[in-house]
Amino acid sequence: MPHIVAIGGSDAGISAALRARELDPSVEVTVVVADRYPNFSICGIPYYFSGEVQPWQSLAHRTAADLEATGMRLRLDTLATEIDADGKRLVVRNADGSLHVISYDELVVGTGALPSRAGIDGLDALTAADGVHVIHSMGDTFALDADLEARRPETAIIVGAGYVGLEMAEAFTARGIRVTQLQRGPEVLSTLDPELGALVHEELAAHDVEVVVGAAVGRIEKTAAGLSVSGVRDGEPFTRTADLVLVVVGVRPNAELLERAGATLGAGGAVVVDERMRTGIPHVYSAGDGTVTRHRLLGTTYLPLGTTAHKQGRVAGENALGGDAVFAGSVGTQVVKVFDLVAARTGLRQREAEAAGYSPRTSTAAADDHKRYYPGAHPIRFRITGDVRDGRLLGAQLVGTLGTEVSKRVDTYATALYAGLTVEQLSELDLSYTPPLGSPWDAVQVAAQAWG
Amino acid sequence: MPHIVAIGGSDAGISAALRARELDPSVEVTVVVADRYPNFSICGIPYYFSGEVQPWQSLAHRTAADLEATGMRLRLDTLATEIDADGKRLVVRNADGSLHVISYDELVVGTGALPSRAGIDGLDALTAADGVHVIHSMGDTFALDADLEARRPETAIIVGAGYVGLEMAEAFTARGIRVTQLQRGPEVLSTLDPELGALVHEELAAHDVEVVVGAAVGRIEKTAAGLSVSGVRDGEPFTRTADLVLVVVGVRPNAELLERAGATLGAGGAVVVDERMRTGIPHVYSAGDGTVTRHRLLGTTYLPLGTTAHKQGRVAGENALGGDAVFAGSVGTQVVKVFDLVAARTGLRQREAEAAGYSPRTSTAAADDHKRYYPGAHPIRFRITGDVRDGRLLGAQLVGTLGTEVSKRVDTYATALYAGLTVEQLSELDLSYTPPLGSPWDAVQVAAQAWG
Numbered sequence: 001m002p003h004i005v006a007i008g009g010s011d012a013g014i015s016a017a018l019r020a021r022e023l024d025p026s027v028e029v030t031v032v033v034a035d036r037y038p039n040f041s042i043c044g045i046p047y048y049f050s051g052e053v054q055p056w057q058s059l060a061h062r063t064a065a066d067l068e069a070t071g072m073r074l075r076l077d078t079l080a081t082e083i084d085a086d087g088k089r090l091v092v093r094n095a096d097g098s099l100h101v102i103s104y105d106e107l108v109v110g111t112g113a114l115p116s117r118a119g120i121d122g123l124d125a126l127t128a129a130d131g132v133h134v135i136h137s138m139g140d141t142f143a144l145d146a147d148l149e150a151r152r153p154e155t156a157i158i159v160g161a162g163y164v165g166l167e168m169a170e171a172f173t174a175r176g177i178r179v180t181q182l183q184r185g186p187e188v189l190s191t192l193d194p195e196l197g198a199l200v201h202e203e204l205a206a207h208d209v210e211v212v213v214g215a216a217v218g219r220i221e222k223t224a225a226g227l228s229v230s231g232v233r234d235g236e237p238f239t240r241t242a243d244l245v246l247v248v249v250g251v252r253p254n255a256e257l258l259e260r261a262g263a264t265l266g267a268g269g270a271v272v273v274d275e276r277m278r279t280g281i282p283h284v285y286s287a288g289d290g291t292v293t294r295h296r297l298l299g300t301t302y303l304p305l306g307t308t309a310h311k312q313g314r315v316a317g318e319n320a321l322g323g324d325a326v327f328a329g330s331v332g333t334q335v336v337k338v339f340d341l342v343a344a345r346t347g348l349r350q351r352e353a354e355a356a357g358y359s360p361r362t363s364t365a366a367a368d369d370h371k372r373y374y375p376g377a378h379p380i381r382f383r384i385t386g387d388v389r390d391g392r393l394l395g396a397q398l399v400g401t402l403g404t405e406v407s408k409r410v411d412t413y414a415t416a417l418y419a420g421l422t423v424e425q426l427s428e429l430d431l432s433y434t435p436p437l438g439s440p441w442d443a444v445q446v447a448a449q450a451w452g
Numbered sequence: 453m454p455h456i457v458a459i460g461g462s463d464a465g466i467s468a469a470l471r472a473r474e475l476d477p478s479v480e481v482t483v484v485v486a487d488r489y490p491n492f493s494i495c496g497i498p499y500y501f502s503g504e505v506q507p508w509q510s511l512a513h514r515t516a517a518d519l520e521a522t523g524m525r526l527r528l529d530t531l532a533t534e535i536d537a538d539g540k541r542l543v544v545r546n547a548d549g550s551l552h553v554i555s556y557d558e559l560v561v562g563t564g565a566l567p568s569r570a571g572i573d574g575l576d577a578l579t580a581a582d583g584v585h586v587i588h589s590m591g592d593t594f595a596l597d598a599d600l601e602a603r604r605p606e607t608a609i610i611v612g613a614g615y616v617g618l619e620m621a622e623a624f625t626a627r628g629i630r631v632t633q634l635q636r637g638p639e640v641l642s643t644l645d646p647e648l649g650a651l652v653h654e655e656l657a658a659h660d661v662e663v664v665v666g667a668a669v670g671r672i673e674k675t676a677a678g679l680s681v682s683g684v685r686d687g688e689p690f691t692r693t694a695d696l697v698l699v700v701v702g703v704r705p706n707a708e709l710l711e712r713a714g715a716t717l718g719a720g721g722a723v724v725v726d727e728r729m730r731t732g733i734p735h736v737y738s739a740g741d742g743t744v745t746r747h748r749l750l751g752t753t754y755l756p757l758g759t760t761a762h763k764q765g766r767v768a769g770e771n772a773l774g775g776d777a778v779f780a781g782s783v784g785t786q787v788v789k790v791f792d793l794v795a796a797r798t799g800l801r802q803r804e805a806e807a808a809g810y811s812p813r814t815s816t817a818a819a820d821d822h823k824r825y826y827p828g829a830h831p832i833r834f835r836i837t838g839d840v841r842d843g844r845l846l847g848a849q850l851v852g853t854l855g856t857e858v859s860k861r862v863d864t865y866a867t868a869l870y871a872g873l874t875v876e877q878l879s880e881l882d883l884s885y886t887p888p889l890g891s892p893w894d895a896v897q898v899a900a901q902a903w904g
Binding site: 011027041047052053058059061127268291310314330332333334335336337370374375407408409410414416421425427428430431433436438440441442444 | 788
């Protein structure tokens with residue numbers, strides 16, 4: 001009976017373990033988990049802080065008992081410290097500091113990512129005890145929670161306005177904390193074009209979040225007045241002071257374990273794998289946020305997303321069992337809810353497509369989510385990118401009011417990208433229509449027709 | 453300057469005219485409209501009766517003035533009575549009874565469909581003045597409206613439980629009219645499998661609609677007690693009496709004009725066309741509910757839908773102008789809102805697929821619309837049909853609570869059907885995820901994985 005070992009209790013490691021047990025209930029599977037919180041939905045943490053999700057235990061996709069009921073063994077509070085690939089052995093450190101060796105037949109590494117620190121002076125010296133937080137693990141969550149309870153901060157600075165930063169701005173606002181959001185780029189949610197990011201910016205402002213764009217944060221320090229965040233904006237120095245600082249400026253791959261074992265690092269410093277999630281080290285797979293991403297339009301890149309980690313983990317788990325699964329690739333589909341707005345994208349934007357050698361053109365459109373005569377219709381704003389040479393759809397961005405089905409409308413584009421459809425073919429799709437929920441030409445088709 | 457004439461003021465005729473004017477603003481376009489209501493959203497009529505849409509004028513996709521502003525000429529209250537294909541002339545009858553001849557270079561016929569009468573005794577002799585209604589045109593709408601205002605009926609029998617019948621049951625209920633809904637088949641909404649139709653049945657019952665399935669209506673008559681609808685159910689006679697009767701048992705193609713001009717009738721008695729919407733009569737195209745439907749999984753069939761009429765009309769309008777557009781085909785995507793439930797389907801069901809020579813298997817699944825820990829999650833019920841020989845997706849049916857994005861989730865399957873994907877490939881799609889609106893494996897993927 002082979003022994004499959006997965007490192008990492010988050011999406012990739014657990015998906016690999018579940019898939020292996022699903023395909024062969026006789027296989028021995030061990031998951032090595034650095035903390036006590038396997039299979040937690042990290043994406044759900046902002047909704048714990050907003051108060052929408054309580055208690056924190058409900059953030060678990062599955063409980064430890066659920067996971068063990070599938071027949072896998074969990075080793076919690078156990079840190080993988082070294083891979084002996086020749087001996088097919090994994091060295092782990094238990095909570096009491098003791099070392100232990102686990103023999104494996106196949107190893108799936110899903111060590112994920114670590115919060116980026118973006119080269120901000122002073123950040124390394126400040127911790128949750130100082131009121132300066134990152135938010136990437138349940139440990140970070142408990143530390144922030146304790147700080148909120150103990151100090152009852154009235155003001156917070158959020159450094160970063162990506163997905164998590166925006167969700168946390170909403171969460172803090174929901175708790176009555178006044179938020180200042182600092183964004184380095186020209187507009188919030190820089191994964192969208194600024195024309196659409198501006199709609200998210202307006203939504204934040206409408207909920208009394210102070211948004212400062214073009215703000216390059218250089219330093220965080222403790223002062224008598226509170227935590228001071230300073231930097232440069234439009235060539236001028238700026239400073240904001242608040243009771244609490246949250247730094248959410250992206251992640252970097254946690255690839256050190258595999259690097260020491262001889263794996264190659266590639267895009268973004270992530271572990272290089274082939275489409276079967278093989279690292280090149282015999283019997284060692286890598287999946288999830290520590291791993292490069294095969295992108296159907298870009299080739300190999302680094303784009304850490306939970307959806308991708310699930311898929312990569314599933315492929316790795318199947319192949320660890322002797323299967324021949326292939327990770328079909330991401331198209332970079334992402335969505336975020338910000339107060340009463342939903343913003344989504346898939347594929348490439350104009351500049352990304354240019355950089356990748358396409359000949360893109362991007363057009364703007366607006367179309368109602370459903371027939372205007374039926375109550376509650378709202379316009380959805382679109383940006384559609386296609387290749388002028390062959391008409392191929394390259395990407396779509398859309399922003400609409402919560403309830404306009406933006407999150408599942410982007411899936412139509414994502415499916416079209418997967419299948420390699422042209423922008424024109426979107427008009428051939430037989431999409432659903434009823435007046436309360438759509439139009440005879442769905443909004444996604446109206447936007448595509450505007451590209452023509 | 454060529455003269456393109458379109459017959460029919462609904463989806464197909466207007467789409468053809470709009471497309472021609474869009475492609476060549478110099479072309480002369482005339483649309484012959486039998487009534488005074490061009491480009492009305494027939495699908496929206498139930499929402500007029502529910503009171504959600506007021507006034508009736510807002511049901512127009514575009515006003516007559518909007519249409520004329522595109523440069524087309526409208527001939528309202530004008531009935532096309534004869535096509536002289538050799539002479540490229542159309543005979544029309546004006547409102548005053550006078551005949552008139554219109555010369556055309558290219559003719560697009562979009563005469564649509566007529567309400568089916570399902571062979572019910574007594575129906576032909578009863579009209580709106582008797583309290584017996586059909587609902588297919590604005591004229592029918594005004595007649596029903598006037599009857600509701602004049603007689604204030606307290607009870608209604610709806611014969612039929614398809615899309616319009618269900619929407620009208622909701623509309624009448626919203627106005628305080630007690631509804632009895634009679635359905636010939638074993639379950640309401642017979643376009644879905646009975647397992648899912650039963651959920652719609654429950655929703656109707658929860659809103660105090662009396663649903664009688666397996667009820668073969670044989671006769672409608674006026675009695676002292678009101679309008680009496682009788683027939684056979686489970687081998688036993690049944691009778692229901694109400695103040696008003698609405699018969700909504702489907703439609704039949706209104707193909708007589710083209711048949712007399714020499715067109716061939718095919719599936720369902722509809723006009724046969726090729727994929728360019730050509731009838732075979734030189735310079736004469738047909739589009740919309742009077743026309744056969746190219747179905748990507750079935751070949752040629754009859755499946756009248758507004759979405760298809762728009763697409764067929766657009767193709768006909770482009771080709772009438774000398775273009776070479778092809779109607780890519782329907783996959784039969786449909787959706788309906790019934791009270792707080794949304795039901796959708798695309799592609800084929802088990803028996804339909806068997807009859808078409810596929811080797812289908814159908815499986816059932818349920819999956820939450822978004823992460824259960826976030827408030828407001830609801831299960832969506834699925835039926836997935838795929839071909840066991842090659843794994844190809846053949847169809848999907850889904851029913852969920854209003855707000856679970858069922859109507860745009862079915863579009864992912866519809867897009868997959870268009871592209872010919874397998875059920876397994878659905879798990880490779882990079883669909884959007886955020887906890888309030890989805891899951892790392894979207895519900896549509898969970899359902900597909902259950903098919904495996």
